[in-house]
Amino acid sequence: MTAAPQPEPTQRPARAPRQPRPGPVAPPMDLDALIADPETRIVVCCGAGGVGKTTTSAALALAAAEAGRTVVVLTIDPARRLAQSLGLVELDNEPRRVDIPGGAATGATGQLHAMMLDMKRTFDDIVAAHSTPERAQQILENPFYQALSSSFAGTQEYMAMEKLGQLRASEQWDLIVVDTPPSRSALDFLDAPNRMSRFLDGTMIRLLMAPSRAGFKFASAGFLLFSRIVSKILGGQLLRDISAFVAALDTMFGGFRERATATYELLRRPGTWFVVVATPEPDALREASYFVDRLSAEGMPLAGLVLNRTHPPATTALSATRADGAAEEVLEAGGPGAELAAAALRVHAERMQLAAREQHLADRFTSAHPEVAVRTVPAAAGDVHDLDGLRSMGEELTGPDGDTPTGTPRSRVLPARRR
Template sequence: MSDLVARLEGMRVVVCAGSGGVGKTTTSAAIAMGLAARGARVCVVTIDPARRLADALGIEQLGSEPRRVDDERFAGHGITIEGELWAMMLDPKRTFDELIERLAPDEKTRDEILANRIYRELSGAVAGSQEFTAVAKLYDLDRSGQFDVIVLDTPPSRNALDFLDAPDRLTGFLEGRALRLFLAPSGLAAKVVGRGTSVVFGVLRRVTGVDLMNDLSVFFAALSTVLDGFRERAAGVKALLADGATAFMIVTSPEREPVEEAIFFGGKLREAGMPFGGLVVNRVHPLAEDGDEAVDEAVIAAELGGDAALARKVARTLREFRVLAHRDARAVERLQREIGDQDPIIVPHLDGDVHDVDGLVLVHRHLFAEGAERSALLSEAAF
C-alpha cells in the first residue's frame, strides 16, 4: 500500500488546497484517478473556470453535473480503473439556485425567489465568491451516496480560507442584527416601503418600469421561508469539513510565495481544528547523492566526444540545477518543520507543462508510489 493510499484510507472527502499555479488541479485529478483505479467510486470537482481539469482528463468539456470519465483513456498507460471516475466543474450560480429550489417550501415560493430581481443580483454576488456554493455542492454530493470519495480542487489558498469560513460567515449573516431588522414586521423593511419612500419608488416605477418596492417586499417575504434551511445546511457543511472522514491535502511548490501560503494555510487548519491529510510538494528539483561534488567539464567533454563548447553549456546547466535543488531541499525542510508532515509526498519537476492524460498519469505515478519505488523515481529525476 502506498503512503498516500494509507493516508486517505476511509476518507469520504479529500480537499486539495494551495496557492495558484502549483499543480493543484492536476494533483486533485491524479488523486481521484488513483483512488478510482483501486476500486472506489470517485468524483473530482473543480471550482476553476479554466479547462485544466477537463484537459488533464482528456475531456472536451465539463458541466455542472458529474460526468463519467471513460476508463479507456487510461488503459493505454497501464492503468485499469477498477472503480468509477467522475468529474465536474462547479457552476456557482446554478448551484445556488439549486439550493433555493431544494429549500423553498413550495413551487410558488421557489419561482418567486428565482424570478426576483433582488435575488438575482444578490445570488450572483454570493455565487461569485464561490466558496459557499462549493461547500454546498460538496455537501450534496456527499449526502447523495453516489460516490465513495469526493475530491475537491479549491480556489487558491487565501480564498480557501474563505472556503473554511463560509459556513460560519453565512450563519453570521443569517443571524445578524441587520438582516433581522429587515425581516421584522416593524423593522427596516417596513420603513423602506413607508410613505416617503413609496413616492420615490412610484416615480422610479413610472420612469423605468421597475417595481422596486414590490421586488423588495417579495424578496424579504420569500427569504424568511428558507432561512431555517440555510442555517441547517451551513451547520451540516461545517460538520462535514471537520469530520474525521475529511482530509485536507496542502499542495505547494518549493518557490518562496507558495511555501509561505502553504505554511499560512497549515496554521489556519490547526487553528480551526480541521483534519490534515498530508503535504504534496510539486515541481521539486531532487539533488543526487553526489550533488555537492564539483562539476568536471573535462569529464563531461570526454563523455560528449570532446565537444568542449557543449560541455561548458552542460556544466553550467548542471550547476544551475543544483542551485535550485539546494533551494528546494531547504524549502521542503522548512515545510516539514512548520506544517508538521515529516514525510511529504514529493513530485519532481517534470519536463514540459502537465496538461494532458500523459502528464496526469506521470503525476499519479509519483503520488501513489510506495517506499522503494518513490525513492527510485526521485533518484531518476535527480542531478
C-alpha cells in the same frame, strides 16, 4: 642594556571546519494507502491559487479509481483544463463518467466521474428544493438574487460546500475528491459557511426582514427611517430588490445555516482528509502554513503537504560548486565537445542550486510544522493535458517513498544532510 626577550605569541589551535547543520526531516506521506482505504470518503485539496490543486485532485481521483474505488472529482477551476485532461469535451454541474482506457485490461473495477461547480445553478437548485414553486420563482427572478448568486464574495466557496454535502448525502460514490476554489486566500473555503451566516445575521438583513417577520405596522417607523437612509446610499430600486429578496428568502434562512453547519462538521469527521498543495515558493508555503494552523485549530484531519513542481537534480553525487569548477577545468583543457560538456555541467550546477533553494524553503516549513507529512512532486516537462499525464502525476503522488532515480525520499527535494 639589552631588551628582555618578548614571549612568542601562543598560536591558537585551528578551528575545525563548521559542519552544516542537518535539516529537519519531514514524515513521509502515504497517499497510496490513504486513497485505497475504504474508510477514506472525502479528500479535500486546498492551498493558494496557481499551485496545481486541480491536477493534483484529478491525479488522485484517477489513481483511486484505478485502485478500485468509485470516485467523483469536483473541480471549481473555470479554465476547463480538467475536462481536457480527462478526455471530456466539457464539464458541468452534474457528474460525468470518465472512460479510463485499459481499465478492463488491468483488472481495475473502479469508476471515475468528474464535474465542475456551476455556482449559480447550485444556488438555483437550493432555492427550488427548499421553497414552493411560487416562492422559488420570486427569488430566481429577483435582480439582487441574480447578482448574489453570480458574484457575491464567498458565494463560490459556500456553494462548493453545498455541493460537497449533496454528493456525500447521495451515497453514490465511495470517494469524493474536492478541488477547492482558486481564492486569494486558501482559508476562504473553510470560512465560507460562517461568512454566509454572518451575512444572513447582519444588521441590514435583520432590519430588512423586520416588516415580514413582525408586521409592517410594528416595524414601520424604524424601517422607514432606515430605508430612507439606505436609499440615499444604495438607491431606491436596489433597496426594494434586496427587501423583496429577503422577504422571499426568509423561510430558507434556517436551512442555509443547518446545511452549512452539517457540511462543516462533515469535514471534521473520520474519513475526511485535507491535502494542502503548495509550490516551493515563499508565498505559497506561507499560505500553506496558515492553512495547516487553521486545520489544527479546528481539529480537522490533515494528511500532509504536497510540494508540487519541485526540481530535483538527475544526480546528487556532484555538488553545484564542484560542477562549476569542473566546467572551468573542461574549458581550460579544451578538446572536442569541451563546450558542450561544460554547458551540461553548468546546467547541473544551476539545477542543484535551485533544488537547494527549494529544499531550504521546505525545511523552513518543516521546522515550523515538524509533524506534517510531506510528498514532493517534480515539475512535469509540459502541461498535464491528458489521462497519461494525470497517471504519471498520480504515480509521483502515490509511489513508494524511496523509489526515485536518485534514491532521495519523496518527502524531500535533496537528500538530508548526515548527522
